[in-house]
Amino acid sequence: MNIRIEGVTKKLIKESIFISGSKSESNRLLILQKLFSELSIENLSDSDDTHHLQHALTTSDSEINIGHAGTAMRFLTAFFATQNNRTVVLSGSDRMHNRPIQILVNALRDLGAEISYVEKEGYPPLKISGKELTQDTVKINGNVSSQYISALLLIAASLPKGLTIELIGKITSIPYIEMTLSLMDQIGIKSQFEGQIIKVAPLKEAKAQTLVVESDWSSASYFYSIVALCDVGTEITLTAYKKESLQGDSVLSEIYEHFGVETSFDSNSVTLKKVSERGENTLEVDLNKAPDIAQTIAVTCFGLGMSCNLFGLHTLKIKETDRLEALKAELTKMGADISVTDHSLHLQSSTKINADVAIETYNDHRMAMAFAPLGLRTSLEVIDAKVVTKSYRNFWSDLQQIGFQLTEK
Numbered sequence: 349m350n351i352r353i354e355g356v357t358k359k360l361i362k363e364s365i366f367i368s369g370s371k372s373e374s375n376r377l378l379i380l381q382k383l384f385s386e387l388s389i390e391n392l393s394d395s396d397d398t399h400h401l402q403h404a405l406t407t408s409d410s411e412i413n414i415g416h417a418g419t420a421m422r423f424l425t426a427f428f429a430t431q432n433n434r435t436v437v438l439s440g441s442d443r444m445h446n447r448p449i450q451i452l453v454n455a456l457r458d459l460g461a462e463i464s465y466v467e468k469e470g471y472p473p474l475k476i477s478g479k480e481l482t483q484d485t486v487k488i489n490g491n492v493s494s495q496y497i498s499a500l501l502l503i504a505a506s507l508p509k510g511l512t513i514e515l516i517g518k519i520t521s522i523p524y525i526e527m528t529l530s531l532m533d534q535i536g537i538k539s540q541f542e543g544q545i546i547k548v549a550p551l552k553e554a555k556a557q558t559l560v561v562e563s564d565w566s567s568a569s570y571f572y573s574i575v576a577l578c579d580v581g582t583e584i585t586l587t588a589y590k591k592e593s594l595q596g597d598s599v600l601s602e603i604y605e606h607f608g609v610e611t612s613f614d615s616n617s618v619t620l621k622k623v624s625e626r627g628e629n630t631l632e633v634d635l636n637k638a639p640d641i642a643q644t645i646a647v648t649c650f651g652l653g654m655s656c657n658l659f660g661l662h663t664l665k666i667k668e669t670d671r672l673e674a675l676k677a678e679l680t681k682m683g684a685d686i687s688v689t690d691h692s693l694h695l696q697s698s699t700k701i702n703a704d705v706a707i708e709t710y711n712d713h714r715m716a717m718a719f720a721p722l723g724l725r726t727s728l729e730v731i732d733a734k735v736v737t738k739s740y741r742n743f744w745s746d747l748q749q750i751g752f753q754l755t756e757k
């Protein structure tokens with residue numbers, strides 16, 4: 349299914365949208381719940397990725413397909429490695445079979461795990477024969493994906509002596525590691541993160557409690573982009589959000605000040621308001637700590653006719669698609685002058701925006717959602733629009749609620 353977006357007015361009505369729980373927080377809590385029990389979780393993400401993870405944790409099948417869900421693939425690899433007397437084959441979509449996992453597999457093997465590659469060395473599918481992991485220290489490269497480190501942290505307290513992890517090199521996507529440690533802390537797992545070393549103490553059972561997942565900040569990014577592209581005065585309220593977030597993507601509230609969007613928090617919601625025209629014509633920002641909002645920001649800059657230099661993007665090459673190449677291809681079709689390196693993106697300012705372009709989404713939910721706000725500037729079509737359910741099930745109906753006119757093709 350493709351979706352055509354046209355004739356969207358830049359004076360959107362004041363609206364309030366409820367967004368479901370953070371995919372990242374939900375996926376962590378589900379693993380912790382399975383390992384330490386006694387936790388109940390509210391406002392769980394309703395994303396495909398979280399459904400895949402939930403299914404994997406409840407099925408007794410020996411073959412589990414995780415689709416496009418990268419975080420679930422990494423977390424479950426560590427989880428199943430610790431499950432005594434159970435062997436599973438963990439596979440995924442074609443793209444998943446090209447997303448590297450060797451760094452995590454090597455670390456788990458160093459801890460005593462039995463994992464083999466079913467097809468290509470270094471990539472899923474994996475055959476995992478669970479056993480008790482006896483080692484308590486491990487070294488791992490920190491600059492490829494923080495998901496490998498979070499995967500180790502989530503099982504760490506279930507190991508007999510806990511775990512000490514030494515991170516090698518520059519650590520990427522750090523807020524996601526901090527989120528993992530913070531959620532672990534909330535259920536009573538003690539840890540220390542100093543320099544390149546993380547130490548986690550063992551825990552037998554978590555304290556019984558209910559944890560409420562904050563709504564997803566990466567999903568909120570698309571509304572920041574919409575408000576930025578609207579007329580001054582436009583206002584959208586999103587629930588359920590809080591000022592002190594565990595999610596690194598909450599840095600949106602600072603970044604979007606450059607585009608004239610002001611953020612204010614209420615007890616359970618955040619309001620985004622376009623208060624002025626955009627500031628300087630160029631945005632320079634390092635997104636190493638918030639890689640998932642890079643696509644949104646690049647498209648906002650294009651829609652506002654701004655130039656930008658985005659850095660710290662090396663992890664984008666191994667996500668749902670090579671997001672740097674995908675952005676370059678699709679923004680070029682829209683009329684942009686853009687170049688990318690292996691870790692950065694450079695967009696020249698221009699007021700030219702082509703009409704009636706069909707945007708390829710490359711099985712990447714964030715390509716579809718990042719480009720949709722351009723409907724405020726021109727008419728466009730989003731190919732394979734259902735891809736959004738990977739992280740945001742109601743994305744298209746929520747856009748309709750705030751006044752977007754959409755036609756299914």
Ligand SMILES: O=C(O)C1=C[C@@H](OP(=O)(O)O)[C@@H](O)[C@H](O)C1
Nearest residue numbers: 372419493494495521524639663
């Ligand atoms: O741990 C997590 O929940 C995530 C970590 C990040 O990945 P990298 O550490 O690979 O950048 C992020 O891009 C992904 O969407 C979710």
Ligand SMILES: C=C(OP(=O)(O)O)C(=O)O
Nearest residue numbers: 416417418419420640667
């Ligand atoms: C990169 C993402 O997810 P994952 O790595 O979990 O597939 C994402 O949601 O943008």
